[in-house]
Structures are given as structure tokens and as C-alpha cells.
Amino acid sequence: MDTMKKFQEKLLLFFDKLGATSSTFLSETGGIFINAIRGLYLAFVPPYRWRNLLKQMEFIGAQSTFIVGLTGLFTGMILAFQSSHAFRLFRAETLIGPTVALSLTRELAPVFTALLVTARAGSAMAAEIGTMRISEQIDAIFTMGIDPVQYIITPRLVASILMLPLLNALFTFLGLIGGHIISVNVVGVTSFAYWDQIFYYVTAEDYFNGFLKAAVFGYVISAICTHMGYNASGGAEGVGRATTHAVVVASVSIFIFDYLLTALMY
Amino acid sequence: MEDAVIVIEDLHKSFGDVKVLDGVNLTVIRHKTTVILGRSGCGKTVLIKHIVGLLKPDKGRILYEGRDVVNMPTHERKEMLKEFGMLYQSGALFDSMTVEENIAFPLVEHTKMTKAEIKERVQEILHRLGLKDVEGKYPAELSGGMKKRVALARAVALEPKVIIFDEPTTGLDPVMCDIIDNLIIKTRDELGITCIVITHDIQSTFKIADKIAMLYGGRIIEEGTPDEFRNTSNEVVLQFLHRKAEGPIKIMD
Ligand SMILES: Nc1ncnc2c1ncn2[C@@H]1O[C@H](COP(=O)(O)OP(=O)(O)OP(=O)(O)O)[C@@H](O)[C@H]1O
Ligand SMILES: [Mg+2]
Numbered sequence: 001m002d003t004m005k006k007f008q009e010k011l012l013l014f015f016d017k018l019g020a021t022s023s024t025f026l027s028e029t030g031g032i033f034i035n036a037i038r039g040l041y042l043a044f045v046p047p048y049r050w051r052n053l054l055k056q057m058e059f060i061g062a063q064s065t066f067i068v069g070l071t072g073l074f075t076g077m078i079l080a081f082q083s084s085h086a087f088r089l090f091r092a093e094t095l096i097g098p099t100v101a102l103s104l105t106r107e108l109a110p111v112f113t114a115l116l117v118t119a120r121a122g123s124a125m126a127a128e129i130g131t132m133r134i135s136e137q138i139d140a141i142f143t144m145g146i147d148p149v150q151y152i153i154t155p156r157l158v159a160s161i162l163m164l165p166l167l168n169a170l171f172t173f174l175g176l177i178g179g180h181i182i183s184v185n186v187v188g189v190t191s192f193a194y195w196d197q198i199f200y201y202v203t204a205e206d207y208f209n210g211f212l213k214a215a216v217f218g219y220v221i222s223a224i225c226t227h228m229g230y231n232a233s234g235g236a237e238g239v240g241r242a243t244t245h246a247v248v249v250a251s252v253s254i255f256i257f258d259y260l261l262t263a264l265m266y
Numbered sequence: 267m268e269d270a271v272i273v274i275e276d277l278h279k280s281f282g283d284v285k286v287l288d289g290v291n292l293t294v295i296r297h298k299t300t301v302i303l304g305r306s307g308c309g310k311t312v313l314i315k316h317i318v319g320l321l322k323p324d325k326g327r328i329l330y331e332g333r334d335v336v337n338m339p340t341h342e343r344k345e346m347l348k349e350f351g352m353l354y355q356s357g358a359l360f361d362s363m364t365v366e367e368n369i370a371f372p373l374v375e376h377t378k379m380t381k382a383e384i385k386e387r388v389q390e391i392l393h394r395l396g397l398k399d400v401e402g403k404y405p406a407e408l409s410g411g412m413k414k415r416v417a418l419a420r421a422v423a424l425e426p427k428v429i430i431f432d433e434p435t436t437g438l439d440p441v442m443c444d445i446i447d448n449l450i451i452k453t454r455d456e457l458g459i460t461c462i463v464i465t466h467d468i469q470s471t472f473k474i475a476d477k478i479a480m481l482y483g484g485r486i487i488e489e490g491t492p493d494e495f496r497n498t499s500n501e502v503v504l505q506f507l508h509r510k511a512e513g514p515i516k517i518m519d
Contacts, residue, residue: 047375128362136358143318144372145347147340 031231035149036223039157042150052155060121060156060222061163065170068116072104072171075112076178079103084187093187097194098201100179101172105202105210106266109171111258113164114217118250122225125156126246129229130239138230153226157219164218165211172210209265213258220257221250269296270329271428271460272317277326279312286312288484290326294428299454299461301471303506304481305515310464311355313481314430317462318350319343348376351421351429355436355464357413359405365392365416366401372424391419396445411438418446422453429453431463435470443470450474468507472496480506482515 079100087093129152132138141148176198183189228246232238272294279287286309294300304310315321316328319335328335330346338346351372359368369388373379379387392400395415405413414437421429431450435443447470453459465471471478471492478495480488480503488495488503498504505513 131361135361136354136356137360139315139320140352140354140358140360142320143347143350143352144375145344145350146375147344 032224032227035153035227035230036157036219039149039153039223039226040219042147042154043158045150049151049155052151053158056155056159057163059124060117060159061166064117064120064163064167067120068113068167068171069174071112071116072109072174073178075108075171076100076104076175076180077182078178079108079175080179080182080187084182088187093183093189094193094197096183096187096189097176097179097198100183101176101198101202102206104172104175105206107258107262109168109175110164110210110213110217111254113167113171113214114221114254115251117160117164117167117218118221118225118247118254121160122221122250123243123247125222125225126229126232126243127239129153129226130232130242133230133232134235134239149230153230156226157222160218160222161215162218164214168210168214172207209261212265213261216257216261217254220253224250224253268293270294271296271331272462273327273329274313274317275327275329277313277316277328278324279309279316279321280324285484287316287323290481290484290486292479292486292489294460294462295477296460297454297458298476299450299463299474300477300479301463301465301475302479302481303465303471305506306466308481309484310481311432314352314432314462314464317430318347318352348424349427351424351426353418353421353429353431353434355432357405357417359413359417359420361405364402364404365397365408368405368416369419369423371420376424387423388419391423394449395419396442411442414438415442415446418449422449425457425459428460428462431461431465433464433466435465435467443467446470447473468509 080096083096083099084093087095087099129138132152138148138152141151180191180194183194184191225246228242228249229239232242234241270293272292274290274292277287277290278285290313292300292302292313302310302313312321316323317330317335319338323336333342333346335343335346360371363371366385366388369391370384373384373387377384388401392398395418397412397415397419400408400412400416405416408416414434418431418434421431434450435446438446450461450463451474454461461474463471463474472495475492478488478490478492479486480495480500482502488498488500490498495503495507498507501514504510505515
């Protein structure tokens with residue numbers, strides 16, 4: 001009887017915990033969603049703070065070009081290498097180009113770009129905004145009669161939405177160059193055949209969908225990372241927690257949204 | 267009836283099980299300096315955060331110029347806050363901005379002043395607060411007392427209608443304390459700004475206050491002019507004013 005009671009208690013405790021977890025999950029998802037909507041809406045409401053926007057575009061976009069470009073180059077090279085093994089069996093080496101190009105435009109460029117930006121800029125957003133929260137800088141902005149969401153979050157959302165497609169283009173372009181280097185120098189495809197086949201197989205829609213994915217990923221990761229920082233609490237440790245949480249949730253979300261978008265697009 | 271700018275009525279606030287404010291009533295009078303005294307941790311900062319809407323009360327009302335602050339729509343609150351300056355106890359300086367940008371921030375956001383005019387204003391305030399050659403520095407490069415003064419400069423820069431100072435002199439040397447006291451007096455006398463000052467400094471309290479309110483046990487237990495405070499018979503106030511360890515104030519809550 002006693003064990004039965006204990007078991008019941010444990011079970012109830014388990015359900016309590018489960019309930020608490022799912023309700024925090026739901027409230028957090030809701031919080032991110034509201035943050036995303038409100039932050040973007042405020043981009044269309046004056047005052048427009050161009051300087052903040054440019055600063056964020058510089059940080060998220062310009063300063064990411066090197067790692068994005070480098071990763072793109074190597075991704076293209078790896079893709080060409082790997083696919084060359086298979087295509088050699090069929091003497092279809094000229095198809096390396098389209099394979100590299102389709103993989104890049106449709107999937108790899110937007111996903112890798114978003115992951116790289118999350119690691120570089122997303123974590124910084126969460127940490128910076130989190131620090132502003134715990135040192136009362138956000139309160140100070142509020143008490144000056146300025147909307148802190150519009151001042152802090154909006155420029156980061158807009159900058160991410162604008163810069164991710166550009167970084168995606170850079171990634172794709174350097175990936176194609178990487179594929180070209182391997183195809184021409186290692187596999188022995190002519191430069192003309194490489195580009196010709198790419199233009200033949202890859203449609204404008206493929207490029208466009210890649211850009212669209214990148215823009216959506218930019219919106220998603222910036223909304224998540226800014227939300228986590230904005231709601232940080234509990235001192236330096238809390239900021240650390242918010243940052244880790246932001247990177248993890250943003251990374252996973254990229255794949256979830258990638259699946260949803262892919263299912264919708266193709 | 268005195269001309270009230272802010273009226274706080276029966277304000278209650280708890281954090282979890284901890285009751286911090288338990289029915290605070292306070293009136294802040296126009297063009298006067300109101301000093302709020304109280305022990306560390308008694309809820310002074312919590313009280314002023316309610317005035318600007320950073321915290322929501324569990325119960326009670328706050329009126330600014332007769333308007334309800336608690337349920338104020340966002341745009342109306344924004345307009346209201348433009349008439350406020352606030353010095354945070356921690357400074358709350360923007361650490362990604364220089365000293366000059368920090369002080370200029372409210373001016374850039376809320377006035378049509380030109381760059382040159384703003385620069386001049388910033389220089390003037392910095393000079394008055396005895397700060398030299400710090401315009402280009404970042405908050406992290408300043409001493410504690412310098413940070414406090416820069417934060418103070420930012421709070422007064424816009425010359426708002428109401429300024430709230432949360433411990434403006436804590437951590438400053440006695441000379442600097444007196445300079446700050448004079449600044450607060452000047453702010454009131456020359457610009458007619460209503461000031462709310464939280465402090466532990468009894469000497470400066472009597473120098474700057476038109477009205478003193480003592481917060482204890484979640485309520486205002488005594489309220490009056492400096493003279494009324496000097497002649498009080500309230501044991502708690504006496505113990506506080508005379509810095510005694512013995513008395514009715516419980517050390518452990
Ligand atoms: N956000 C919060 N969450 C939980 N408790 C809080 C919060 N803010 C303040 N408190 C509690 O409220 C009480 C009053 O804090 P407050 O900061 O107002 O003190 P204070 O009077 O300003 O003290 P000091 O003179 O040391 O600045 C403290 O017990 C504090 O722990
Ligand atoms: Mg305080």
C-alpha cells in the first residue's frame with residue numbers, strides 16, 4: 001500500500017514536471033513568435049534608425065563574409081570530390097557541376113550560411129542583449145521613452161533578413177568556384193562543360209528558393225537569439241545560459257524550417 | 267492643497283512570498299525635492315521602478331499629472347517618460363557607447379538640437395560634474411565614481427520635468443557628494459525640476475530635501491519637512507538619523 005502511494009506520488013510529480021516543461025516550451029515558442037512579429041512590425045513604424053541598421057548589417061553581413069566564403073569554397077570542393085567517384089563509374093563527369101550547383105543552391109548554401117551566422121552573430125546577439133538586460137541598459141532605454149524592442153531587436157531582425165541572402169549568394173558562388181577547381185584540375189572536366197551543364201540544369205527557381213530559404217533562416221535565427229538575450233536573467237551565468245540556449249534552439253530550428261520550406265517548395 | 271505631480275496610493279508589491287511594498291502612500295510635490303530614506307533592501311528602488319512603469323504593482327494606484335501610470339497605453343507612457351530622467355543605482359550606462367554618446371543619447375533621440383549644440387551641452391554638463399577628457403572613453407574605462415557622474419549627466423541632460431536619482435552620491439568622495447548635492451539643488455531652483463532622491467546620506471538629505479519620506483516595513487512610516495524630521499519622536503526614524511545599531515529596527519527580517 002505504502003509503495004503504491006509512493007508510486008502515485010512519483011507519477012504525479014512526473015506529470016507536474018512534464019506539464020511545466022511543456023508549458024515553458026509553449027510559452028517560449030509563443031514568446032519567440034511574438035518577438036518575431038513585433039520586432040519586424042516596428043521596422044515599418046517611425047523613427048527609423050538607419051545607423052543601428054547599418055551597424056548590424058555590417059556586423060552580421062560584412063564581418064561574416066570571410067568564414068562564409070571559405071566554408072563555401074571548401075563545401076564546393078568536397079561536393080565535387082565526392083560526386084566525382086560516382087560519376088566516373090558512368091563516365092558522366094560533366095554532371096559534377098549540376099550536382100554541386102543543385103546541392104548548393106537548394107540546400108547546403110542556405111543551411112550552412114545560417115548555421116555559420118548563428119555561431120558567429122547569433123551567439124553575439126544573445127550575449128550582448130543579455131548583458132544589456134542584466135545591467136539595466138534595456139530598462140534605461142525604456143525609461144527614456146524609447147521602445148527597447150524597436151531600438152535593439154528590430155535592426156537585428158531586418159539586418160539578418162537582408163544579409164543572409166547575400167551571404168547565401170557568396171557561399172553559392174564560391175562553392176561553384178570550388179567545384180570548378182576540383183572538376184577541372186583533378187577530375188579533368190573542361191571549364192566550358194562545367195559551367196555549361198550548370199546553366200543547363202539549374203533553373204532560376206533553384207537560385208530563388210535558396211535566397212528565400214536564407215532570408216527565412218535569417219528571420220528565424222535572429223528572432224530566437226534576440227528573444228533569448230532579451231529575456232535573460234540571473235547575472236553572468238544567466239547570460240551564458242541564454243547564449244547557449246539561443247545557439248542550440250536556433251540551429252535546430254534551421255533544420256526544422258528547412259524541412260518545412262523544402263516540403264513547400266519542391 | 268499642495269501641487270502634486272506624482273501620487274502613489276496604497277501600493278503593494280511582492281516577489282514570490284517576499285512582501286516588499288505593503289501599502290505605500292506618497293505624494294511628490296511640483297518643483298520640490300522629495301527624499302526617500304530607508305534601510306538597504308527595504309524596497310526604495312522597487313518603489314521608484316513602479317513610478318516609471320518598469321514594475322507593475324500587485325495592488326494600488328500611481329498617478330502622474332492625474333493620469334494613471336499603471337494601465338497607461340504604450341504610446342502615452344512613451345510621451346510621459348520623455349518628461350522623466352532617471353539615474354539608475356547601477357548607472358546602467360550603455361557600454362557600447364562612449365561617454366559623450368551616452369550623455370547625448372536622450373538629446374539625439376528626443377530633441378531637434380544640432381550636433382554642435384549637443385556637443386556643447388555635453389561639454390557643459392561634464393565640466394559641471396568635474397569630468398575632463400572622458401568624452402571618448404567607454405564606461406568600462408571609468409572609475410566607479412566617474413561612471414556615477416556620467417550616469418547623472420545623462421539623467422539631467424534633457425532637463426526633463428521630473429528626475430529620479432537612485433543613490434546619486436553613494437560611492438563618491440565627500441567633496442564630490444557636495445558637488446552633486448549642489449547640482450540637485452540647482453536643478454530644482456534654476457530649472458524648476460521636480461526631484462525624487464533616494465539616499466542613505468543623512469547630511470545631504472537635510473541639505474537638499476524639501477520633503478523627506480521614510481520607507482520602513484513596506485510603508486512610509488514618516489513623512490514631512492526636514493524640520494519635522496529633526497524633531498520627530500518616531501523611534502525608527504531617530505535610530506536611522508542617528509546611525510545607531512540599537513533600537514526598534516530589526517537587523518534580521
Ligand atoms: N526583480 C526582483 N525579483 C525578486 N526580488 C526582488 C526584485 N527586485 C527587488 N527584489 C527584492 O526586493 C527587496 C527590495 O529591493 P530594493 O532594490 O528595492 O532595495 P533598496 O531599498 O533599493 O536597497 P538599497 O538601498 O540597497 O539599494 C529586496 O529584498 C530584493 O531582494
Ligand atoms: Mg536600491
